[in-house]
Amino acid sequence: MNEIRPASAAADTATSRPNNLEAYWMPFTDNRYFKQHPRMVARGEGMSYFTPEGREVIDGTAGLWCCNAGHGRREITEAIQRQAAVLDYAPNFQLGHPIAFEAAARIAEITPEGLDRVFFTNSGSESGDTALKIALAYHRARGEAQRTRLVGRERGYHGVGFGGMSVGGIGGNRKQFGALLPYTDHLPSTHLPGQHAFTRGQPEHGAHLADVLENLVALHGADTIAAVMVEPVAGSTGVLVPPVGYLQRLRELCTKHGILLIFDEVITGFGRLGTNFGAERLGVIPDIMTMAKGLTNAAVPMGAVAASNDVYDTVVNSAPNGIELFHGYTYSGHPLAAAAALATLDLHRAEDLPGRARAIEPAWQEAAHSLRDAPNVTDIRDFGLIAAVELAARPGKPGERGQNVFRRCFDNGVLVRVTGDIIALSPPLIIEKAHVDRIFGTLTEAIRAEAG
Ligand SMILES: Cc1ncc(COP(=O)(O)O)c(C=O)c1O
Numbered sequence: 001m002n003e004i005r006p007a008s009a010a011a012d013t014a015t016s017r018p019n020n021l022e023a024y025w026m027p028f029t030d031n032r033y034f035k036q037h038p039r040m041v042a043r044g045e046g047m048s049y050f051t052p053e054g055r056e057v058i059d060g061t062a063g064l065w066c067c068n069a070g071h072g073r074r075e076i077t078e079a080i081q082r083q084a085a086v087l088d089y090a091p092n093f094q095l096g097h098p099i100a101f102e103a104a105a106r107i108a109e110i111t112p113e114g115l116d117r118v119f120f121t122n123s124g125s126e127s128g129d130t131a132l133k134i135a136l137a138y139h140r141a142r143g144e145a146q147r148t149r150l151v152g153r154e155r156g157y158h159g160v161g162f163g164g165m166s167v168g169g170i171g172g173n174r175k176q177f178g179a180l181l182p183y184t185d186h187l188p189s190t191h192l193p194g195q196h197a198f199t200r201g202q203p204e205h206g207a208h209l210a211d212v213l214e215n216l217v218a219l220h221g222a223d224t225i226a227a228v229m230v231e232p233v234a235g236s237t238g239v240l241v242p243p244v245g246y247l248q249r250l251r252e253l254c255t256k257h258g259i260l261l262i263f264d265e266v267i268t269g270f271g272r273l274g275t276n277f278g279a280e281r282l283g284v285i286p287d288i289m290t291m292a293k294g295l296t297n298a299a300v301p302m303g304a305v306a307a308s309n310d311v312y313d314t315v316v317n318s319a320p321n322g323i324e325l326f327h328g329y330t331y332s333g334h335p336l337a338a339a340a341a342l343a344t345l346d347l348h349r350a351e352d353l354p355g356r357a358r359a360i361e362p363a364w365q366e367a368a369h370s371l372r373d374a375p376n377v378t379d380i381r382d383f384g385l386i387a388a389v390e391l392a393a394r395p396g397k398p399g400e401r402g403q404n405v406f407r408r409c410f411d412n413g414v415l416v417r418v419t420g421d422i423i424a425l426s427p428p429l430i431i432e433k434a435h436v437d438r439i440f441g442t443l444t445e446a447i448r449a450e451a452g
Contacts, residue, residue, distance in 0.1 A: 017042075017052045028337045031234070038412060044071030047428055047435050049415060060439045061417045062428045066293035070428040076299045076343040083339035092120070092333045094381060100333030103341045106231055107295070109305060110276040112285045116351070117312035121303035121307040121326075122332040124173060124266035127290035130305045132163040134288060135227035135260045136309050141318035144258075147226040148183050151259075155189040157236035158264050158290075160231060167229050170237060185220075187228070191240040198372060198378045199241070199363055206243030208421025210250040212258075222257035227288075228243045229262040232278030236267075238422035239381045239388030247284040254287075260311070260347040261286040266303070270294030270348060271429050273384030274358035280386065297344045302337035329368050352415055357385045363433055367427070367440040374424060374444050375451035376401065385429060391447065401450050408446035414439050 008449040021035045041049035041057060049057045062068055069076070070391040083099065090097045104118035113116075119134070121127045132150055139147035149168050157173075158164030164180035165173055167191070174180060188209050213228065228250065234240035254261040263286040268278030271294065275281040279289065288311060292303035297426055316324045331337070347353070361384060368387040369380050379390040394401050409416045416439075418423045423443065427435065 001002045003320065014057075023398045032258050039407075041415075046070045047073065051381070056413055058414045058435055058438055058442075060415050060425045060427050060443075062294075062426050063298055064293070064417075065272070067132075067425045068270050068296045068353055068429045069344060069351070070430040071278070072342075073297060073299075073347060075347055076233065076297055076340055077175065079339045079343035080300060080336050087335045089335060091234070091330070093328060095364060097335055098332075099335055099338040099342065103333070103338040103345075104304075106342060106345050107291075107306065111289065111306045112279045112349075113278060114285065114308050114310075115289055115306040115350050116309055117307045118192065119307065119327075120329075121292070121305065122291065122301045122329055122331050122334070122337070123159065123303045124264075125161040125164050125303075125327065127266065127292050127303035127305050128158035128164030128264060129161040129292045130230065130303075130327060131262045131264075131288045132167065132227065133314065134305065134307055134325070135262065136313060137315050137325055138260065139226050142313045144223060144437045146224055147183065147258075149180070149216075149220055149225045150183065151185045151187060151213065151225060151228040153187040153189060153230050153234075154227070155191065155234055155237040155240060156186075156231060156264075157234065158254040159266075160229075174362075183224075185216050187216075187230070188236070189237075189240060190242050190246055190344035196243075196381070198369070200369060201383055202241050206406075207245035207249050210253060213250065213253045217253075217257055225257065225259045227262050228254055229264060229419035231264045231266075232268045232282050232284075233273065233383050233386065235426070236419065238419050239383070239386050239424055240380055240391065241383040242282065244426070247282050248433055251284045251286075260288060262288045262290065264290045266290055266292045267386075267426070268384075270344075271354035272386065272426065274361055275354050295344065296337055296340035297347070299344070300334070300340040302334070302339040302341055313416050346445050351430070357429045360431060360433070360436065361385060361423040363436055364431075366437050371440065373449065374447045377447065385427060385431070387425045387442065388427075389422070389423045389447070391450075404450050405443070405446045408449055412442050412446065414442040416443060 040052055042052040043050040098248040105119050108116040122128050152167035154169035158168045166184045169186045179447040192206055265277050269291040279285055287308045289306045294304045365382050368382045371389055376392040378392050381388045391401050399420045402418040404417040
C-alpha cells in the first residue's frame with residue numbers, strides 16, 4: 001500500500017515520489033485514510049500546483065492562505081539562495097545581523113501607523129502566543145500584574161500553541177489536551193447563521209455581539225482582563241466576516257477598560273482583503289497585530305508581531321537594566337526568512353498585490369454567489385479575496401459531503417480547502433478572471449455530483 005515507486009526511479013527530483021509514507025505523522029490529517037489514498041503535489045508555479053505525474057491543479061487556497069504572490073516566484077527563491085550563501089544563520093539574542101533589522105523596518109512601513117515595533121517568530125502559532133505574552137508583560141510593566149485574563153472568540157483560530165489554542169474557540173482543537181491555559185474567556189462568534197446567510201461582504205447586523213465584552217468586565221472586573229484577541233475576519237472556521245461596526249465597538253470597549261486589542265492578521269495580512277492589513281480595510285487599529293504566512297509568501301517559515309510604540313516603550317522602559325522581555329526563538333529573524341520577507345515585500349509593492357486583490361474582488365464575489373442555487377448550499381460568504389460555500393451536512397455524516405467535494409475538486413484540477421462541510425477559498429492574489437471561473441465552475445460540478 002505504501003510502495004508507490006522508488007524515489008530513484010524518478011528522473012526529476014522535483015517530481016519524485018516517496019517510497020515510504022509511514023514515518024511522517026502528518027499534521028491535521030486523517031493519516032490512515034491519506035496513507036491508503038495519497039494525494040500529492042510536487043511542484044508549484046504561478047497559480048498552479050502540479051502532481052508528481054505532472055497534472056495541473058489550480059490553487060484556490062494559496063497553499064494554506066499563504067502564497068499570496070503565487071508559487072515559484074523567482075525573485076523570492078533567488079533572494080533566499082543569495083542570503084544562504086552569505087550568512088546561513090546567526091543568533092538574534094544579544095547579537096544581530098543586518099537583514100533582520102531591514103525586514104523589521106520594511107514591515108513597519110506597511111503596518112498601520114503607530115504599530116512600528118516588530119518581534120519575529122516562525123509561524124502564526126508562535127505569533128499568537130508571543131502577542132499574548134507581550135500583552136501580559138505590558139500590564140505587569142504598568143503595575144497591573146493582576147490583568148492576566150485573556151479573551152478570545154468562539155470559532156476563533158490562533159494556531160496550536162497553548163496560548164493560541166486556549167484563546168482560540170475551536171472545541172475540536174482543544175478536547176484532546178486537557179485543561180489548557182487558565183483564565184480565558186470567549187466572546188460569541190460574529191456569525192448569525194439565519195440572519196447573515198448569503199450576505200455579500202460585511203453583514204449589516206451584529207455589531208452588538210461585541211458588547212458581550214461588557215458582561216465579562218462585569219463578571220471579572222475590567223482590571224483582570226489583559227487582552228482581547230480576534231481575527232479581523234475568521235478564516236479557518238469557515239470565513240466569518242465581522243458585521244459592520246463590530247470591530248469599532250470592540251475597539252471602543254477595549255480602550256474604555258484599558259484592555260489591549262490584538263488582531264490576528266495571519267490570514268488577513270499582506271493584501272488578502274485588498275489592503276496591506278485587515279485593520280486598514282476595516283478601519284480599526286489594534287494595539288498588537290500578529291502576522292505570518294503571506295509575510296514570506298510561505299517560502300521560508302516566518303511570523304511576526306507588530307506592537308504599538310506605547311506597548312514597546314512600556315515594556316522596555318520599565319525594565320531594570322538587562323533583557324526587557326524574556327521571550328524569543330532560536331530562529332527569530334532567521335536570515336533566510338528575512339531575505340524571503342524582503343523579496344516578498346518588494347513583490348507586494350511592485351505588483352501592488354493589494355490593488356490586484358481589490359480589482360478582482362467584484363468578479364470573485366459574483367462568481368462565489370453564483371453557486372447560491374447549487375444543491376445543498378446553505379450559505380455563501382465573502383470578503384476581499386476570501387470566500388466560503390457552506391453545505392448542508394449529510395444526515396448523520398457531518399463532514400462527508402465537504403470531504404467528497406474537496407476530493408472531486410482536486411481530481412478535477414482545483415485545490416479547495418474544507419472545514420467540516422464548509423468549502424473555503426483564498427487564492428493567490430495574482431488570480432485572473434479565467435482562474436476564478438475555473439475554480440467556481442469545478443466547485444459547482446463537484447457540489448452537484450454530491451447532491452445525493
Ligand atoms: C488566523 C490564524 N492565526 C494563526 C494561525 C496559525 O498559523 P501557523 O499554522 O503558521 O502556526 C493560522 C493558520 O491558519 C491562522 O489562520
